[in-house]
Amino acid sequence: MEILVCVKRVPDTAENEFELNSEGNDLDRDDLVYSVNEWDNYAVEEAIQIVDNVGGSVTVVTVGDDESEEVLRREMAMGANNGILLSDDAFEGSDGKGIATILKAEVEKGKYDLILTGAQADEGAGQVGGMLAAMLDLPYASLVNKIEVDGDSTIKVGREIEGGNQEMNEIDLPCVLSIQTGINEPRYVGIRGIRKVAQVEIPVKSASDLGIDASNVGEAGAKTKRVDYFVPDLGEGAEMLEGSTDEIIAQLIERIKSKGGLA
Amino acid sequence: MAKTGVLIELGDGKVKETNFGVLTAARGASGDNEVCAFVMNADAEAIKSELSAYGASKIVNITSSGDLGASPDLQAASLAAAAKEYGLDALLGLFSATGRDIFARVAAIMDEPMISDCISVDIDGKTGVKSHFSGKTFATIKLDCGIMLATVRPNAIEPAEASVDAEVISFSPSVENNSTVKIIEVKKGGTEKLDLTEAPVIVTGGRAIKASENYKMLEECAALLGAAVGASRAAVDAGYAPHSMQVGQTGKTVSPKLYIACGVSGAVQHFAGMKTSKIIVGINTDKDAPIFAKCDYGIVGDIFEVVPALTEALR
Ligand SMILES: Cc1cc2nc3c(=O)[nH]c(=O)nc-3n(C[C@H](O)[C@H](O)[C@H](O)COP(=O)(O)OP(=O)(O)OC[C@H]3O[C@@H](n4cnc5c(N)ncnc54)[C@H](O)[C@@H]3O)c2cc1C
Ligand SMILES: Cc1cc2nc3c(=O)[nH]c(=O)nc-3n(C[C@H](O)[C@H](O)[C@H](O)COP(=O)(O)OP(=O)(O)OC[C@H]3O[C@@H](n4cnc5c(N)ncnc54)[C@H](O)[C@@H]3O)c2cc1C
Numbered sequence: 001m002e003i004l005v006c007v008k009r010v011p012d013t014a015e016n017e018f019e020l021n022s023e024g025n026d027l028d029r030d031d032l033v034y035s036v037n038e039w040d041n042y043a044v045e046e047a048i049q050i051v052d053n054v055g056g057s058v059t060v061v062t063v064g065d066d067e068s069e070e071v072l073r074r075e076m077a078m079g080a081n082n083g084i085l086l087s088d089d090a091f092e093g094s095d096g097k098g099i100a101t102i103l104k105a106e107v108e109k110g111k112y113d114l115i116l117t118g119a120q121a122d123e124g125a126g127q128v129g130g131m132l133a134a135m136l137d138l139p140y141a142s143l144v145n146k147i148e149v150d151g152d153s154t155i156k157v158g159r160e161i162e163g164g165n166q167e168m169n170e171i172d173l174p175c176v177l178s179i180q181t182g183i184n185e186p187r188y189v190g191i192r193g194i195r196k197v198a199q200v201e202i203p204v205k206s207a208s209d210l211g212i213d214a215s216n217v218g219e220a221g222a223k224t225k226r227v228d229y230f231v232p233d234l235g236e237g238a239e240m241l242e243g244s245t246d247e248i249i250a251q252l253i254e255r256i257k258s259k260g261g262l263a
Numbered sequence: 264m265a266k267t268g269v270l271i272e273l274g275d276g277k278v279k280e281t282n283f284g285v286l287t288a289a290r291g292a293s294g295d296n297e298v299c300a301f302v303m304n305a306d307a308e309a310i311k312s313e314l315s316a317y318g319a320s321k322i323v324n325i326t327s328s329g330d331l332g333a334s335p336d337l338q339a340a341s342l343a344a345a346a347k348e349y350g351l352d353a354l355l356g357l358f359s360a361t362g363r364d365i366f367a368r369v370a371a372i373m374d375e376p377m378i379s380d381c382i383s384v385d386i387d388g389k390t391g392v393k394s395h396f397s398g399k400t401f402a403t404i405k406l407d408c409g410i411m412l413a414t415v416r417p418n419a420i421e422p423a424e425a426s427v428d429a430e431v432i433s434f435s436p437s438v439e440n441n442s443t444v445k446i447i448e449v450k451k452g453g454t455e456k457l458d459l460t461e462a463p464v465i466v467t468g469g470r471a472i473k474a475s476e477n478y479k480m481l482e483e484c485a486a487l488l489g490a491a492v493g494a495s496r497a498a499v500d501a502g503y504a505p506h507s508m509q510v511g512q513t514g515k516t517v518s519p520k521l522y523i524a525c526g527v528s529g530a531v532q533h534f535a536g537m538k539t540s541k542i543i544v545g546i547n548t549d550k551d552a553p554i555f556a557k558c559d560y561g562i563v564g565d566i567f568e569v570v571p572a573l574t575e576a577l578r
Contacts, residue, residue, distance in 0.1 A: 013397040013512065013531055020400075027400065038513055096367075097376055119363075123395045123402075124516075125379045126358070130367025139336060139443035142364040145506070158450070161360040162274070162458040164507035166450040172443040178363075181513040182499075182506030223376035227390060228403035238545060238554075238561030245569060248562055249576045252544065255560060261464070261521035261542040262488070 001056035001149065003047040004112045005080065006103055006132075007040040009064050009071040010122035018231055025226050036071045039118025041078070041186040043179040046147060047116055048079040048187075054149055057081040059110070063091055063102050072202055077193035078186070088206040093219030100131035101217050105210035107136060114155075115176045119143055129178035139175040145183045265291055265386050268299045268323075268346055270356035270365070271314065276306060278313050281461045283422035285355050285415050286317035290425060291386045299323050299349055303338055304331045307431045315429035317422060322431045323349065327440070334442035335361075339368035344436035346373065346410055353386045353411035358516075359460060362414045370412050377412035378404045380516070382419040382539055386411060397512045397535030417460045418518040419539060452507065459510065462491035464521045465537070467510055470497035471526020471548075471566055478504060481525060484570050487577040493517070495527050511536035525566040529554025546570070 011018075015033035020026070047058040059082040060075040062068045072083035086102055094102065107115060117129035119142065126142070133140030145166065146158030153173055158166040160180050171177075207214050215221060239255075241248045256262050267289040272279050289298045300319035302310070307324040314322055325331065325341050342365065346354045354369070356362040358380040370377040378384075381391035382401075390405045391413045406412075459465060466485045468478055472494075481492050494504035496511055510517055512535035522540035527533060529545065529552055537543070538557070545554035546562045546569050555561040562569055 011396060013399060013535065018396060018399045027396070095376060097370070100371070122397075124393065124397075126363050127367040127370065127377060127379055130364070131371040134339070134368040134371030140364070140368060141335070141444060142367075143360055156447075159360065159364070160507060161449070162460065164452050164458075164505060166452050167360075167446055168448045168450060170445045170447050175443070182509070223407040224378065225405045225407065226402045227405045229400060230402075231400050232398075235557060235559075237556045238558045240555070240561045240563065245564065245572045246576075248564070248569070249572050252560060252562065252573070253576060256521055256542055256544070259542050 001050055001054050001114060002110070002112045003050060003056060003058050003114045003116065004107060004110065005040065005043045005047050005058060005060050005075070006115070006117045006128065007044065007060050007062050007071055007075055008037045008118070008121045009034050009062065009068045010037045020229060020231060025229050034067070036074055037118050037121045039120060039179060039181055042181050042183050043116040043118055044075045044078055044080055045184045045186040046179055049184065050147065050149055059084060061086065061103065061106055063094070063099050069202055073194060073197050074189060076197040076200060077189045083200070083202045085202055085204045086210065087204050090207045090214035090218045093222055094217050095222040095224040096125050096127045097131055097223065098217040098221050100128050100135055101221070102210065102212060103128070103132050104135045105212050106205065107132070109210070113173045115174065117176070117178045119178045119180045126178070129176055133176035136176070139171050140177070141169050141171055141175070142178045143180045144177045145180045147177070264293070264295050264297065265352040266297045266299070266350060267291070267386055268301055268349060268351045268354040269319070270342060270354070270362070271300045271302050272357060272359060272361050273302065273305060273310070276309070278310050279461060281357055281359070281417040283317045284418060284420035285357060286314070286319055287423050288384050288415060288420045289353070289355050289386070290318045294425065296386065299351070301325060301342060301345055303341070311429055311431055316424050316426050318425040318427055320427045320429050322429055324431060324433050326433055326435050327438070329440040329442060333446040334444060335364045335446070336368065336444050337438060337440065337442050339365045340372060340438040341436045343369045343372040344438055345434055348434060348436070351410055353413070355384065356414050358414040358416050366412060366414050373410065373412070375408050375410055375412050376406050378406065379414050381413050381415050384413050384415065397532065398538045399531070416516060416518050416539065418463070452505065457491040459491045459493055459508065459515045459517055462517070463519055464488045464490035465493050465510070465517055465519045466490050466523045466525065467493035467495065467527060468498055468504070468525050469495040469527030470501060472498055472503055475503045480567070480570055484574040484577070487574060488521070495533055524554055524558065525570055527554060528552050529557060
């Protein structure tokens with residue numbers, strides 16, 4: 001099974017205090033600590049496990065700048081066989097559709113049976129996978145929390161749906177799946193593992209390498225614009241309810257009733 | 264006046280409560296948008312009155328010869344065809360398991376951009392507000408589009424009734440039936456009666472719950488509140504609860520009227536999934552727990568005392 005996993009370098013939400021840039025239309029991205037999008041680690045882990053079972057190889061790909069190479073190396077330290085960096089000034093400012101357009105061009109250069117994305121990334125859009133699938137005219141399933149490889153032309157996948165239930169789908173290969181966390185436990189990557197892949201050559205492809213019309217991607221092609229950007233107030237902290245347990249409960253019920261939290 | 268479509272999600276043949284907020288948003292700021300509710304191979308007459316109570320004047324039942332219900336790719340293609348057929352200015356849905364599966368496909372099929380997981384939408388302005396970076400920032404996104412496509416976070420928009428006369432129409436799009444995804448079964452894994460993302464009230468147990476059987480204590484309280492029960496990642500990782508109950512950055516994003524966090528420290532990744540709740544209550548033995556900096560009402564106490572007392576008081 002030839003598997004391509006799309007991974008994204010994102011600001012680490014735990015490690016950073018977020019502030020706006022001077023124009024107020026994006027984060028101040030200087031000095032941010034970055035990591036791999038959490039969901040993508042689960043997708044890479046799943047791909048490695050599938051290849052361990054049925055053979056094949058795992059390729060990780062990202063659309064980003066020079067620094068995005070580090071996330072490819074991290075995923076290769078986990079066990080992905082190859083990495084590809086899609087990088088071009090023309091890609092900057094791409095919206096979800098732009099990213100999917102760029103990834104589509106790369107998918108068409110290779111021959112993949114399975115293409116995995118994370119269920120969502122830092123902007124919480126959850127759209128790159130579905131768009132990529134529709135652009136490639138491939139079947140797609142979102143929120144995948146189980147993959148059973150039981151044939152050469154179809155596989156079974158479980159989706160996390162409402163009420164803690166799992167929807168089982170039969171899906172033709174090749175296909176695109178977006179992976180939900182909880183599908184597996186991504187393996188730990190130590191500094192040793194990173195060192196081992198530090199020298200591996202990672203090809204970088206530009207818009208012209210991919211045959212992409214630059215006006216369809218990047219800022220030029222983006223049809224979503226941020227018109228306002230804000231960091232919400234943290235609030236003033238809780239009103240602490242005090243007294244005996246009974247008094248506290250009485251205060252609580254009275255407050256949530258008056259605020260419409262209870263019928 | 265705009266013409267807005269809404270993809271309606273049904274559960275056991277009934278309209279899910281979370282659709283009503285989306286219908287409310289679809290009516291627009293002026294409230295006079297024409298709203299078409301789209302359902303797939305449904306008993307449209309049976310749900311007509313519920314949908315028209317929230318302003319849907321056309322109930323469009325999309326029918327097809329194939330098994331539409333079991334083919335998400337056919338659903339996406341049909342919905343895109345319907346959006347064209349009815350000359351919509353906007354098409355809205357939920358950021359739910361179904362909405363996530365279908366809307367990105369619809370966007371690519373229609374060659375339109377989209378905004379996911381909005382907490383508010385402005386149809387005339389073609390904008391939506393959504394959170395980025397696990398809720399640490401919010402962005403207003405504007406679409407340069409023919410048809411505005413957006414999914415809405417369940418429960419983020421308060422439903423308001425606005426009854427209109429409605430007609431039921433049947434629409435059979437001519438989409439190729441070469442479906443390559445088939446839903447073959449639904450495995451019932453859920454112990455929750457109520458779904459987390461749809462529940463109006465949620466009671467969550469964190470690591471402090473200490474054992475899976477202790478969730479019974481929360482379930483008793485939840486039953487009286489009409490609530491669903493959630494878990495933190497630490498509780499899930501410890502094996503006290505299944506991943507389907509996890510609230511947070513890598514779990515469910517919820518937006519109930521009332522969220523009661525029991526023995527949850529209040530990590531940013533947990534808040535990422537519930538910070539748009541209307542009222543947040545924290546119960547924690549540690550008066551310096553981070554949850555108290557970010558919730559509305561705080562109770563310093565042991566959940567094994569406070570929760571049973573609350574349950575008793577609610578009885
Ligand atoms: C004005 C504007 C400018 C922007 N400029 C940039 C920019 O210069 N660079 C940029 O990366 N984003 C940029 N973005 C963000 C970009 O729009 C988002 O990446 C896109 O909307 C997808 O949202 P998401 O990150 O939440 O991805 P989702 O759709 O939630 O991501 C799901 C999955 O898609 C895959 N994926 C997403 N992004 C990538 C990627 N870059 N490479 C490989 N796989 C990926 C991953 O598997 C991920 O798990 C910009 C957005 C706006 C509005
Ligand atoms: C990339 C990433 C993604 C993550 N995604 C999520 C996510 O989706 N959801 C999520 O929840 N977390 C997530 N986390 C984990 C998160 O950082 C926290 O570790 C987690 O939320 C902690 O869970 P907790 O509050 O239950 O446990 P703890 O932090 O251990 O807190 C337990 C709390 O219970 C209190 N307590 C103990 N006993 C009692 C008692 N008897 N009565 C009352 N209070 C008591 C303690 O004072 C403490 O505050 C993620 C982390 C990372 C790095």
